Amino acid sequence: LNSTKSFSVRILDENDNPPRFSKNLYQTKHFEFRVLAKDSGSPHRESNATVRVTVLDVNDNAPLIVLPALINDTAELQVPRNAGVGYPVGTVRALDSDFGESGRLTYEIVEGNEEHLFEMDPTSGEIRTLHPYWEELSPVAELVVKVSDHGKPSLSAVAKLIVRALAGPLPEAGEPQVNGEQHRRPHWDLSLPLIVTLSTVSIILLAAMITIAVKCKRENKEIRTYNCRIAEYSHPQLGGGGGITKERWT
Numbered sequence: 202l203n204s205t206k207s208f209s210v211r212i213l214d215e216n217d218n219p220p221r222f223s224k225n226l227y228q229t230k231h232f233e234f235r236v237l238a239k240d241s242g243s244p245h246r247e248s249n250a251t252v253r254v255t256v257l258d259v260n261d262n263a264p265l266i267v268l269p270a271l272i273n274d275t276a277e278l279q280v281p282r283n284a285g286v287g288y289p290v291g292t293v294r295a296l297d298s299d300f301g302e303s304g305r306l307t308y309e310i311v312e313g314n315e316e317h318l319f320e321m322d323p324t325s326g327e328i329r330t331l332h333p334y335w336e337e338l339s340p341v342a343e344l345v346v347k348v349s350d351h352g353k354p355s356l357s358a359v360a361k362l363i364v365r366a367l368a369g370p371l372p373e374a375g376e377p378q379v380n381g382e383q384h385r386r387p388h389w390d391l392s393l394p395l396i397v398t399l400s401t402v403s404i405i406l407l408a409a410m411i412t413i414a415v416k417c418k419r420e421n422k423e424i425r426t427y428n429c430r431i432a433e434y435s436h437p438q439l440g441g442g443g444g445i446t447k448e449r450w451t
Contacts, residue, residue, distance in 0.1 A: 230300075231255040260303040260352025266360050268294035274360050278328075279367040282336045290319060290364055293326035295348040303352030311359070312345035319344065319364070328362070336366035 232254055239247035269276040269291060278291045297304045308326040310319065318335040319342070321328050326348070332338065342364040349357040 229256060258299050258301050258303045258352075260299055260350065260354065260356060262298040262303075263356040264295040264297045264306055264348040264350055264358045266293060266295045266348060266358050268292060269362075271360055275363065276360065277363045277365060279365050280330070280336075282366045282368055284330055284336075286330055286333050288330045290328040290330060291362070292328070293321075293346055293348065293360070293362075295326070295358060297350050299350065299352060303350055305351045307349050307351070309347050309349075310344050311347045313343045318342060321346065340366045 233251055234254075235249055235251050237247060237249045239245055269278070280288065280290050293308055295306055295308075297306055307323050308321055309323060310321045310328075316332070316338060318330065318332045318339060319328055320331045326346075328344075328346075335342075344362045344364060345359060346362060347357055347359050349355050
């Protein structure tokens with residue numbers, strides 16, 4: 202004898218896994234949430250409001266000077282002696298990982314410019330000459346520049362720039378100024394080697410053409426001499442043969 206009975210089994214999940222965030226750290230500038238207030242009266246009354254929270258950046262990163270390249274917080278800039286007023290000496294660039302006011306930077310010269318020979322743009326960090334005869338007053342100037350952010354408290358970075366007067370003409374537009382490398386490189390005139398190369402090739406081609414022409418002329422002369430000799434041996438003189446024919450007919 203057999204007996205069959207059907208029944209269903211439901212498997213319930215055990216809550217053994219807590220929620221997990223996809224990241225351990227979330228960064229945001231602001232967020233919002235709603236607040237609900239309710240009393241215990243009958244009937245109860247309630248009211249809600251939206252709260253917007255703005256996260257202020259903590260000024261925990263000091264500016265980092267990336268231009269010009271510094272060695273022991275020092276860089277050298279070379280400027281021609283005949284540079285006039287407003288000549289661009291160089292540009293200081295810095296980076297700050299903070300945002301907002303904590304990441305906004307200001308540039309200034311704090312030491313070495315007591316005679317006001319140079320000026321520095323507080324926003325771009327560009328340094329220009331301010332005196333027409335700065336090289337006579339100070340052939341070598343040591344400027345201490347400072348980069349500050351606008352955080353609270355403010356953080357800053359400093360660097361020493363050695364501005365040296367360089368004897369020579371003004372560099373062309375777009376030519377780098379830092380360390381004067383371009384001024385020390387010799388300028389080679391490429392036209393002279395090109396002319397010498399073309400002249401040499403022309404002389405070689407001319408010599409080859411003359412050689413071929415002389416060779417062809419010799420071969421033509423030898424061919425004409427050979428043809429003349431063959432014609433001489435192949436065709437006898439007509440005078441002798443005509444006389445013999447005449448005697449036979451008479």
